[in-house]
Amino acid sequence: MGAALALGERSRGRTTPNPNVGCVIVHDGRVVGRGWTQPGGRPHAEAMALAAAGGAARGATAYTTLEPCAHVSARGPACSDLLIAAGVARVVVALGDPDPRTDRFGLARLRDAGIAVSHGVRADDAARGMAGFLTRQRLARPAVTLKLATSLDGCIALADGTSRWITGAQARAHAHLERSRHDAILVGRATWDVDAPTLDVRLPGLEDRAPMRVILSARPSAAAPPDEEARPPIRITGPEQIAALPADHVLIEGGAAAAAAFLRADLVDRLLLYRAPILIGGGNPAIRDIGLDDLGTAHGRWRLHDARQLGTDRVEVYERSPCSPA
Amino acid sequence: MGAALALGERSRGRTTPNPNVGCVIVHDGRVVGRGWTQPGGRPHAEAMALAAAGGAARGATAYTTLEPCAHVSARGPACSDLLIAAGVARVVVALGDPDPRTDRFGLARLRDAGIAVSHGVRADDAARGMAGFLTRQRLARPAVTLKLATSLDGCIALADGTSRWITGAQARAHAHLERSRHDAILVGRATWDVDAPTLDVRLPGLEDRAPMRVILSARPSAAAPPDEEARPPIRITGPEQIAALPADHVLIEGGAAAAAAFLRADLVDRLLLYRAPILIGGGNPAIRDIGLDDLGTAHGRWRLHDARQLGTDRVEVYERSPCSPA
Numbered sequence A, B: 001m002g003a004a005l006a007l008g009e010r011s012r013g014r015t016t017p018n019p020n021v022g023c024v025i026v027h028d029g030r031v032v033g034r035g036w037t038q039p040g041g042r043p044h045a046e047a048m049a050l051a052a053a054g055g056a057a058r059g060a061t062a063y064t065t066l067e068p069c070a071h072v073s074a075r076g077p078a079c080s081d082l083l084i085a086a087g088v089a090r091v092v093v094a095l096g097d098p099d100p101r102t103d104r105f106g107l108a109r110l111r112d113a114g115i116a117v118s119h120g121v122r123a124d125d126a127a128r129g130m131a132g133f134l135t136r137q138r139l140a141r142p143a144v145t146l147k148l149a150t151s152l153d154g155c156i157a158l159a160d161g162t163s164r165w166i167t168g169a170q171a172r173a174h175a176h177l178e179r180s181r182h183d184a185i186l187v188g189r190a191t192w193d194v195d196a197p198t199l200d201v202r203l204p205g206l207e208d209r210a211p212m213r214v215i216l217s218a219r220p221s222a223a224a225p226p227d228e229e230a231r232p233p234i235r236i237t238g239p240e241q242i243a244a245l246p247a248d249h250v251l252i253e254g255g256a257a258a259a260a261a262f263l264r265a266d267l268v269d270r271l272l273l274y275r276a277p278i279l280i281g282g283g284n285p286a287i288r289d290i291g292l293d294d295l296g297t298a299h300g301r302w303r304l305h306d307a308r309q310l311g312t313d314r315v316e317v318y319e320r321s322p323c324s325p326a
Ligand SMILES: NC(=O)c1ccc[n+]([C@@H]2O[C@H](COP(=O)([O-])OP(=O)(O)OC[C@H]3O[C@@H](n4cnc5c(N)ncnc54)[C@H](OP(=O)(O)O)[C@@H]3O)[C@@H](O)[C@H]2O)c1
Pocket: A148, A149, A150, A156, A157, A161, A163, A166, A187, A188, A189, A190, A191, A192, A194, A195, A216, A217, A218, A219, A222, A236, A237, A238, A239, A253, A254, A255, A256, A257, A258, A259, A261
């Protein structure tokens, strides 16, 4: 299942509106097929893994990060039917599919065909990997990550706006990898105007992953992109409008006003914090007013999920605490 | 030596102008004596350990965190003479004593008496433990720790000044333990006026450790303490004046202006950062302007020495980098 989860990561941020599933088929202890949802959402992971396995799928075990779909679509057959037809003996599933066309039907169809089904294996990790799809199903909006790169004293820039560079090369490469895992990157209008950010993925082999660019601006005419631009940005006039974007994983990269707007609307699911071992003092703060008037209510909302050292910098990932549901 | 270092910690912040030394005497694999510099600076650690060991010191090994003193004083004999008289066979020393009356003479006197001497064992840890004494010897000022307790976005309070509580009970207990390791605690005049901080040690068994209180204020008449006050605060009118305090370990507890004043004067040796997993947004920043106008010069000054989780909070200790000497 660990391998299947890793495969699912390959197309994270590129399968909207479909989930980014991973699938591994194992026969007699040997991997005979691997698959992951292809960019755009089709073929599905199971279909790809079965195609790779061919006849070796008969009697094999399929590990898949999401319940195989039960609905035939114009774009392809149902994966549960494909698994049955291929003669797999056992299917191990991480997470049930909340899509009402599949929810429980996928597993039931496999069981009815005499296939041994296990369910719930590494479900938490699968939920993290497919956070965008699941958030869209549950809340009708994308999963939102807020990225901040700060000094030890929480500044994102000097008072004059200089922010190159606070973090080092390793942290910046990590941030570019995170970009590649999102459909869309959003910045506030001021950051757009000042930094003219390309918001692309500058990592060898991932240059084609440039996500859609989104600007938050209440002003109707601001930041109108020139027609000839290769990746014209999309403008939204309020944080709630991220729901309308054709993107299930959105990364917010600042500035402080945009960050505050999304926090205030309680639309942030994950914090991605890069912190450099420097003091700035009197610099620009990371987040403007979010309407907090009682320290007590600030507690218990964020839970540390992961942390690691990147050179002299540190990255921390916080998730919305289960006690603080969206 | 680990045990000797731990003993030296017992009187850290209470031995000025003497170093807080620890000493363990071991005979045939058994600890026969333990000592640490007593509050006020006398008796010395070696004298105390030898007194505990009595006749068992003959042929024993003495582990001591600092080179035994070579100078007789009105307040007691030289420790190197005491070790020789007690007949110890071997002395293991962490750090040489920079005091010109002892520097190298202590070790030489032991060797001349036929005692086996090892030197340099865990010298870095000993230097940390006796940072105050060493900084006073080297720079004629105390070792200075700046403490900050912040949210993830680097705020020390809401915009209205509320800062109770950002960190949890475990972090606050840790901060009180740190207080007990300092001779003096300093705050800016505004923090003094607003919070009227007692700056004492509220930990069971350590209530008597209340350090000297110091206020930074340029105004001559401000914060004059009432005569009847049990621990009248000392006022200094500029950061450089900490050199005049009868204290070798000084802890700065804010606010943002006082922190900036000491950083700007390059008088901070150690950062003690408590960080709670909350976002404040638009709150009071931890540090005011420190005169930084080039991000490049901010890098390389601080090196992470220690970090640990305290409940949901995290404490990090940064030290002045060796590449950035005072
Ligand atoms: N170090 C870093 O990681 C980092 C990252 C990003 C940015 N920065 C720096 O941050 C600075 C800019 O930050 P900033 O806080 O001033 O501005 P910003 O967040 O980039 O943009 C502010 C603008 O966003 C729009 N906006 C904000 N809230 C909104 C809402 N609720 N609804 C609709 N639109 C909304 C408004 O645009 P309109 O005025 O058009 O309505 C507002 O003027 C730049 O200097 C940049 O370099 C640093």
